[in-house]
Amino acid sequence: MNAYQFSAGTLPLLLSIPHAGTQLTPEVEAGLSDAAKGLPDTDWHIPQLYDFSREMGVSILVGNYSRFVIDLNRPPDNQALYSTATTGLYPETLFDGKPTFAPGKTPTAAQREGYLHHIWQPYHDKIQQELARIKQQHGYALLFDAHSIASVIPRLFDGSLPDLNLGTNDGASCSPQLAQQLTARCGEQSQFSWVLNGRFKGGYITRAYGKPQENQQAVQLELAQCNYMDEQPPFNWRGDKAQLLQPLLQRLVAAMLEHHSG
Numbered sequence: 001m002n003a004y005q006f007s008a009g010t011l012p013l014l015l016s017i018p019h020a021g022t023q024l025t026p027e028v029e030a031g032l033s034d035a036a037k038g039l040p041d042t043d044w045h046i047p048q049l050y051d052f053s054r055e056m057g058v059s060i061l062v063g064n065y066s067r068f069v070i071d072l073n074r075p076p077d078n079q080a081l082y083s084t085a086t087t088g089l090y091p092e093t094l095f096d097g098k099p100t101f102a103p104g105k106t107p108t109a110a111q112r113e114g115y116l117h118h119i120w121q122p123y124h125d126k127i128q129q130e131l132a133r134i135k136q137q138h139g140y141a142l143l144f145d146a147h148s149i150a151s152v153i154p155r156l157f158d159g160s161l162p163d164l165n166l167g168t169n170d171g172a173s174c175s176p177q178l179a180q181q182l183t184a185r186c187g188e189q190s191q192f193s194w195v196l197n198g199r200f201k202g203g204y205i206t207r208a209y210g211k212p213q214e215n216q217q218a219v220q221l222e223l224a225q226c227n228y229m230d231e232q233p234p235f236n237w238r239g240d241k242a243q244l245l246q247p248l249l250q251r252l253v254a255a256m257l258e259h260h261s262g
Contacts, residue, residue: 003119024066027108063119144221164195166182168218178217
């Protein structure tokens with residue numbers, strides 16, 4: 001199982017994209033419900049949206065497997081990250097509440113233990129290895145965890161989600177100065193709405209690896225998908241929209257780097 005794709009950069013920043021993967025194991029593919037077969041809840045096109053970061057010199061880590069196999073942004077003990085409705089390490093329901101698997105077709109506990117060891121663990125090992133390498137080279141390390149989600153999901157949140165949802169685990173995963181730098185970039189424009197530590201405060205990756213006291217800072221950005229793609233199947237990329245959003249994303253990535261280099 002090749003759990004991820006990785007490209008090394010030259011800057012002290014790792015871009016993590018855990019939920020863009022679409023690969024399935026045979027048992028998951030055979031067991032998906034009709035509602036899940038189109039792989040809704042995928043962070044569609046996120047590698048393409050952040051393609052500019054490769055040219056900047058950012059390291060990029062992209063998970064290959066669908067979150068319906070195992071969710072790379074959940075803790076290995078499957079403890080809930082939010083007190084409100086959410087999905088777990090092995091999602092049993094879709095975001096809208098429909099079952100992920102057909103009756104009697106859920107993977108076995110032994111199969112899922114294999115996913116943990118062969119898919120989840122290698123991704124997290126690579127995060128830790130790359131952050132350690134970056135810190136050794138630069139004296140500090142930055143992690144940007146990139147996500148997206150449909151803008152309207154009544155089961156998960158009321159109304160429409162803001163366009164950009166920055167998460168710093170309520171200030172625990174990065175310094176106040178870095179958070180201020182990022183919100184300042186968002187505040188410089190009026191085209192896209194934004195919030196800091198709203199409905200999405202950062203998942204397991206942000207919480208586990210954001211250690212500002214150890215010169216290791218992490219931020220999650222959850223994007224409303226309507227700003228760069230069609231939210232209905234077949235979930236097409238919308239270049240006309242993406243080109244309006246990408247300059248702001250580039251400024252946010254640059255702001256993380258500037259905060260430290262300055």
